[in-house]
Amino acid sequence: MTTRPERIVIVGASLAGHAAAHALRERGYAGSLTLVGAERHRPYDRPPLSKQVLRGLYSADTTLPCHPDLNAEFRLGRPATRLDLTGRAVECEDGSRLPYDRLLIATGTRARPWPNPEEAGLAGVFTLRDRDDAERLGAHLRTKPQRVVLVGGGFIGFEVASTCRDLDIPVTLLVRDAVPLAAALGPRLGGLIGEVARERGVDLRLESEIERMEGQAGRLAAVTLKDGARIETDCLVAAIGTLRNVEWLDGSGLEADAGGLRCDAFCRALLHDGRVAEGVFAAGDVARWPNPYDDDALVAVEHWGNARAQAETAAANMLAGDASAMRRHDHLPDFWSQQFGLTIKLVGLTEGADALAVVHGSLEERRLVAAFGKAGRTVAAAAIDSARWLPAYKAAIRERAPFPPIEDAVDQPRIRVQEP
Amino acid sequence: MSGSTLFEQILDPANRANPYPLYAELRKAPVARQADGTYVVSTHAELARLISDPRISSDDLPDPQKFRWTGHPVTDLLVRPVRAEIRKRHRPFIFRDPPDHDRLRGQVMRCFTPERVRGMRAKTQAITDDLIGKMQGKSRIDLVDDFSYPLPVTVICELLGVPPEDEAQFHGWATQLATALEPNQRGDEENQAKNEVCFNEIADYLQGLIKEKRKDRQEDILSDLANEKEGMNDFDLIATAVLLLVAGHETTVNLITNGMLTLLRFPEHLERLRAEPETAPRLIEELLRYEPPVHYRTRLALTDIPVAGITIPKDAPVIFLLAAANRDPIRFPDPDRFDPDRPDNRHLGFGGGLHYCVGAPLARIEAEVALVSLVRRLKGVSLTEDPPPYRPGASLRGPRHLRLALEGVAGE
Numbered sequence: 050m051t052t053r054p055e056r057i058v059i060v061g062a063s064l065a066g067h068a069a070a071h072a073l074r075e076r077g078y079a080g081s082l083t084l085v086g087a088e089r090h091r092p093y094d095r096p097p098l099s100k101q102v103l104r105g106l107y108s109a110d111t112t113l114p115c116h117p118d119l120n121a122e123f124r125l126g127r128p129a130t131r132l133d134l135t136g137r138a139v140e141c142e143d144g145s146r147l148p149y150d151r152l153l154i155a156t157g158t159r160a161r162p163w164p165n166p167e168e169a170g171l172a173g174v175f176t177l178r179d180r181d182d183a184e185r186l187g188a189h190l191r192t193k194p195q196r197v198v199l200v201g202g203g204f205i206g207f208e209v210a211s212t213c214r215d216l217d218i219p220v221t222l223l224v225r226d227a228v229p230l231a232a233a234l235g236p237r238l239g240g241l242i243g244e245v246a247r248e249r250g251v252d253l254r255l256e257s258e259i260e261r262m263e264g265q266a267g268r269l270a271a272v273t274l275k276d277g278a279r280i281e282t283d284c285l286v287a288a289i290g291t292l293r294n295v296e297w298l299d300g301s302g303l304e305a306d307a308g309g310l311r312c313d314a315f316c317r318a319l320l321h322d323g324r325v326a327e328g329v330f331a332a333g334d335v336a337r338w339p340n341p342y343d344d345d346a347l348v349a350v351e352h353w354g355n356a357r358a359q360a361e362t363a364a365a366n367m368l369a370g371d372a373s374a375m376r377r378h379d380h381l382p383d384f385w386s387q388q389f390g391l392t393i394k395l396v397g398l399t400e401g402a403d404a405l406a407v408v409h410g411s412l413e414e415r416r417l418v419a420a421f422g423k424a425g426r427t428v429a430a431a432a433i434d435s436a437r438w439l440p441a442y443k444a445a446i447r448e449r450a451p452f453p454p455i456e457d458a459v460d461q462p463r464i465r466v467q468e469p
Numbered sequence: 470m471s472g473s474t475l476f477e478q479i480l481d482p483a484n485r486a487n488p489y490p491l492y493a494e495l496r497k498a499p500v501a502r503q504a505d506g507t508y509v510v511s512t513h514a515e516l517a518r519l520i521s522d523p524r525i526s527s528d529d530l531p532d533p534q535k536f537r538w539t540g541h542p543v544t545d546l547l548v549r550p551v552r553a554e555i556r557k558r559h560r561p562f563i564f565r566d567p568p569d570h571d572r573l574r575g576q577v578m579r580c581f582t583p584e585r586v587r588g589m590r591a592k593t594q595a596i597t598d599d600l601i602g603k604m605q606g607k608s609r610i611d612l613v614d615d616f617s618y619p620l621p622v623t624v625i626c627e628l629l630g631v632p633p634e635d636e637a638q639f640h641g642w643a644t645q646l647a648t649a650l651e652p653n654q655r656g657d658e659e660n661q662a663k664n665e666v667c668f669n670e671i672a673d674y675l676q677g678l679i680k681e682k683r684k685d686r687q688e689d690i691l692s693d694l695a696n697e698k699e700g701m702n703d704f705d706l707i708a709t710a711v712l713l714l715v716a717g718h719e720t721t722v723n724l725i726t727n728g729m730l731t732l733l734r735f736p737e738h739l740e741r742l743r744a745e746p747e748t749a750p751r752l753i754e755e756l757l758r759y760e761p762p763v764h765y766r767t768r769l770a771l772t773d774i775p776v777a778g779i780t781i782p783k784d785a786p787v788i789f790l791l792a793a794a795n796r797d798p799i800r801f802p803d804p805d806r807f808d809p810d811r812p813d814n815r816h817l818g819f820g821g822g823l824h825y826c827v828g829a830p831l832a833r834i835e836a837e838v839a840l841v842s843l844v845r846r847l848k849g850v851s852l853t854e855d856p857p858p859y860r861p862g863a864s865l866r867g868p869r870h871l872r873l874a875l876e877g878v879a880g881e
Contacts (some may be wrong), residue, residue, distance in 0.1 A: 457772035458523035
């Protein structure tokens, strides 16, 4: 394991895989470098897909800039199908076998498909995760559908709803829970975004689920909700979450399931018995790693910033030789979203938070920073149109500062601690 | 200079040509308390942190009831509102905190669209070509008076929508008003009186211009601001226009002049820029680190703030010494070396946090067009004195004159 690697294989050619490839070369790795991608596209950027690409402002080609001297072999459109840990090789759909000295698993996630395959197969029913999805949905939106029905109360659903309103397309947004965006922002801030969406003309229906879809000659024609309401529509977007691309690891001996591929703090993949899989690393959405800001609870973070940071850490550790020279992945998760004219930014993880305090601005102005507390410590902060304060809160979260973290500050209301 | 604090020595014009040894001294303590109770922050990590700390205020009209004056000259000058009556009404957003700051800055940002800023490149090139053309036949020039000064003032007037025939007036006003930002200049009572007269003149002028823009909307920033639906009141509008004029002009003058001075001190970089103009953006980032136009900004601590093992006490004036952080050896390897190839150059040349320079994209374009054109067209150019004479200001630091000898001027 301490020998210098000569062959590195990266499975997954999206943001994390791409960032790792660059970081390896930056760090002077001169051996062979192969990237295996399930999609036929070179690595591209996803955040614009639900916004500028759908609006038709950008083309769906959001290929990430690639260093001319990267000197990597891209094997695209031929997904990896099996990992042979003992033989140190990856097998691909086209039958090829790629031996490695170091392997990075960055296979990410895919859109969770609509559970009823017959309904999912109707023309006019979409998911949105990759470039091809965005191209298809964008083309459909340009035909001015009578109404778009969005299923899912997360950020993708809200961003697409916002885009549709910008395009003046009627939107119904179905959210299964009582409050939208609650998983990431908590009910209070999630509720605020819901209010804004309603004001922008979104027909937001909470605690609402689809009973069935109606097709007409293979095209979506209407949906019936569980409460009996029927909505005529020719376009439905299922934004109901993601699935981790771990099936190809079945039988490999790695500890991987729907929650992700389990790693240690150094981005090394772990075996079922908890031992380190020699030479195998993971990064990005697929990796489930111990979060130092939450007592090393395992977390998989599906954010752009984490994909990049974790890829860079993994790349450094792939070249580090032995464990004593490795560095810990201690990225503080951060996330941003733009919708309905608001910029929302989040640092830290709100999961399990038991307290919230608006520390700048106010809910009424819809311009605020809110800090989240958990058992007396500061664990996250969310900004709506006030992102420039966040670095101070980021530092407080890193230090696990007492909650609320910063008092007597500029533009700070009297702090009232409430439930998130 | 024994007996005076390091920061007072920085204010002393005698140290203007090379303040960097003093900065290195100051960095020995990341947050250094001066004898008068001012706290100077000079290291990169601490500055990067405090610059977005909400317990730090940029409001230069602190409540006098709450503020405990120390009575020391430096502290007093840093925090005493200049031209109090005028400033109460006409306060630009750089001297305000949220929410007012956010509202005013937001309105300006909406006018400073990327398209509009990019659109200034051609205009900047035309002005540059014209100014360099005027150097034909001369063997000696003063880069400041002949080039660095007129370029940005014309650009900002164009953007704001000031008619070209009034530009000369603006030139004088801007120079005078910039002295208000310098503690070692603005204290003088005569100068304060001058500033007041000057401000009244510019305010009257702008009031008239705003009225015109409301009647006859043009394609410029002042027209946009004056006609916004939920717009600024006239006091804010004038303060904003004056700010854009002063900030968009004193700073860029220094960026261009410092840039040329640095290139002449390191001729291999001058030659490289001439041969590879596409390297200009990185060179300018390094300039912003190595010789930034803005050396420090002043702030106030709203509460006790623990940092780097000490506590900045409530109500203390805080100096953000950006130019010292830019040369912090903990952050930048070999910081005193001018190296445009630095891979990681997160300088604080444009500040940071809430008050990050609104005009940064414009400044980059102006510096790029100016320096690339100067090195391409000026033949056999050399410094006739080094160091050149500096302006007295320690905050907006730059040469007053940069006298150059020329062998000739190449065509466009």
